[in-house]
Amino acid sequence: MVAALSGSKLRARRMALGLRQGDVAQAAGVSASYLNLIEHNRRRVPADVLARLAAALNDAPEAFADGGGGAALDDLRAVALAWPSAELARADEFAQRLPGWAEAVLAMHQRSLAQEAAIAAVNDRMSHDPHLSASLHEVLSAVASVRSTSVILAETDDLEPEWQARFMRNLDQDSARLAKGAEALVRYLDSGGQIDAQGSASPQEEVEAWASGLDWQVASGDIPSTLSAPARDMARGLQADIRADHASLPEAAFRAALSAHGPDPLAIANALNAPPFAAFRRLAFAPELGLGLVMCDGSGTLVLRRAVAGFSLPRFGGACPLWPLFTALARPMQAIEAVVEVGAASANAPRFALRAFGMASHPAGFGGPELRRAMMLIIPASAGGPPALGVGATCRTCQRQACPARREPSILAGAMGRDSGPNSGL
Amino acid sequence: MAGHILLIEDEPNIAEAIRFLLGRDGWQVTVLTTGQGALAEIARLCPQMVILDLMLPVRSGLQILTDIRADPATQNLPVLMLTAKGQERDREAALAAGVSNFMTKPFDNSEMRAAVRTLMGGD
Numbered sequence: 001m002v003a004a005l006s007g008s009k010l011r012a013r014r015m016a017l018g019l020r021q022g023d024v025a026q027a028a029g030v031s032a033s034y035l036n037l038i039e040h041n042r043r044r045v046p047a048d049v050l051a052r053l054a055a056a057l058n059d060a061p062e063a064f065a066d067g068g069g070g071a072a073l074d075d076l077r078a079v080a081l082a083w084p085s086a087e088l089a090r091a092d093e094f095a096q097r098l099p100g101w102a103e104a105v106l107a108m109h110q111r112s113l114a115q116e117a118a119i120a121a122v123n124d125r126m127s128h129d130p131h132l133s134a135s136l137h138e139v140l141s142a143v144a145s146v147r148s149t150s151v152i153l154a155e156t157d158d159l160e161p162e163w164q165a166r167f168m169r170n171l172d173q174d175s176a177r178l179a180k181g182a183e184a185l186v187r188y189l190d191s192g193g194q195i196d197a198q199g200s201a202s203p204q205e206e207v208e209a210w211a212s213g214l215d216w217q218v219a220s221g222d223i224p225s226t227l228s229a230p231a232r233d234m235a236r237g238l239q240a241d242i243r244a245d246h247a248s249l250p251e252a253a254f255r256a257a258l259s260a261h262g263p264d265p266l267a268i269a270n271a272l273n274a275p276p277f278a279a280f281r282r283l284a285f286a287p288e289l290g291l292g293l294v295m296c297d298g299s300g301t302l303v304l305r306r307a308v309a310g311f312s313l314p315r316f317g318g319a320c321p322l323w324p325l326f327t328a329l330a331r332p333m334q335a336i337e338a339v340v341e342v343g344a345a346s347a348n349a350p351r352f353a354l355r356a357f358g359m360a361s362h363p364a365g366f367g368g369p370e371l372r373r374a375m376m377l378i379i380p381a382s383a384g385g386p387p388a389l390g391v392g393a394t395c396r397t398c399q400r401q402a403c404p405a406r407r408e409p410s411i412l413a414g415a416m417g418r419d420s421g422p423n424s425g426l
Numbered sequence: 427m428a429g430h431i432l433l434i435e436d437e438p439n440i441a442e443a444i445r446f447l448l449g450r451d452g453w454q455v456t457v458l459t460t461g462q463g464a465l466a467e468i469a470r471l472c473p474q475m476v477i478l479d480l481m482l483p484v485r486s487g488l489q490i491l492t493d494i495r496a497d498p499a500t501q502n503l504p505v506l507m508l509t510a511k512g513q514e515r516d517r518e519a520a521l522a523a524g525v526s527n528f529m530t531k532p533f534d535n536s537e538m539r540a541a542v543r544t545l546m547g548g549d
Contacts (some may be wrong), residue, residue, distance in 0.1 A: 140531050141437050141440065144437075144533060145437060145439040145440045145443060146532075147534075148443035148444070148447070148532070148533070148535055148538075149443050151534075152443060152446060152447065155535075156450075163446060167442075167443075167446075170439040170443075173439065
């Protein structure tokens with residue numbers, strides 16, 4: 001709260017005593033108009049004048065001392081300076097008459113300054129980020145080529161067939177390159193949503209970055225102190241899970257089961273009488289297999305992501321609703337499998353076999369809630385073959401415009417057509 | 427119109443478009459796709475002008491420009507530098523190093539042709 005000021009205290013005391021402004025002014029040896037300005041906090045009160053006014057009001061000067069709102073008033077004046085329409089000269093009066101509003105204005109001003117600082121920090125990070133710089137350069141180079149080439153094609157009437165064919169081929173190459181560059185850029189900018197004012201990531205991202213740096217071989221070993229406290233807690237939980245997985249699926253037995261059944265987590269779990277999720281993690285964290293893994297909780301939020309090349313995982317927001325992961329979440333204890341292709345539909349689209357399994361638990365017994373979790377193993381598959389289900393990472397960056405499961409327009413596809421909006425088939 | 431222009435650009439499709447455009451205007455254009463060996467090529471070909479991409483592999487456009495200006499034989503050679511938006515700091519450095527003019531990618535074809543004409547003394 002902005003503290004009470006000397007002028008207001010003087011005025012309150014005078015009125016409490018039932019004295020007229022002119023009489024008090026005369027007794028203190030100042031003009032009535034000067035006292036009026038003082039009482040309305042439009043003039044600061046010199047110490048000698050305050051002593052005479054206090055004497056005229058039968059009180060000690062200390063009783064009318066400024067309430068310590070000086071710093072807050074300076075801040076208010078700074079706000080007024082930034083807004084030409086604000087009455088700078090009446091900042092003191094505003095603080096005194098409407099202290100709650102003054103406090104709100106100051107709080108908003110300070111929040112605005114903090115947000116500006118955060119934006120500046122993120123902007124600085126982005127402008128010095130080599131990944132962003134390289135992505136932008138890639139996009140700009142492709143745009144430059146497309147622009148020059150398309151103008152040549154459009155404006156050169158007597159273009160020789162050889163040049164025409166060459167430029168058409170260049171346009172095709174550059175448009176594909178542009179699409180890839182734009183997708184990479186959007187993915188990067190999407191990830192920027194996780195950056196806080198200090199430029200750091202969420203605890204989950206911290207853990208995943210740490211584990212990924214060690215190729216997920218993190219069953220033991222020190223957790224770096226550079227991780228935040230919540231991230232260290234999560235990392236300890238991950239270590240405990242992995243150690244339990246190794247206990248229920250010892251190395252030799254796991255290798256034998258893998259050799260017999262391939263990357264089938266349910267078959268491996270059944271063969272060794274182990275928890276299914278343990279087999280999912282064992283497969284995903286075996287570095288030589290090159291598999292990916294996602295796990296979601298009952299809300300569908302991805303709580304564990306082990307990426308694999310070619311299969312993009314959203315860093316925040318909802319994932320592709322067509323992933324078998326979510327079918328498994330809705331149908332616990334059923335093996336859900338699908339072969340999918342990712343990215344823009346094409347004959348050479350990367351393919352993956354996705355194997356998902358969901359489980360329900362009741363940690364608090366009959367009286368408690370049912371908790372669900374699901375895991376999905378991501379297994380690279382060879383290109384080609386019969387038509388596969390087209391999936392993406394998340395609607396925002398998916399190029400499959402007419403997808404029946406789309407819930408929001410794609411940033412990539414939005415500029416390309418009108419059929420990229422969300423579907424509302426229900 | 428006759429004159430030899432050395433184009434140092436690592437993006438082949440951009441280089442091809444520029445070579446076509448300037449070739450139609452009568453300029454002879456030689457393309458280098460890397461900064462490596464650029465000075466030797468300049469010495470060998472004696473171009474009347476260099477079009478130089480800022481971001482080149484091996485040796486940056488800025489390094490090449492500095493070398494061009496340091497050599498008495500080429501210190502007055504017109505150099506048109508191709509930059510991208512967001513490279514303002516590099517542009518300032520290039521300006522300090524003595525670049526003759528800039529074109530920002532994506533550029534307008536007619537502006538590119540006009541800039542070349544001016545630097546080649548045509549306008």
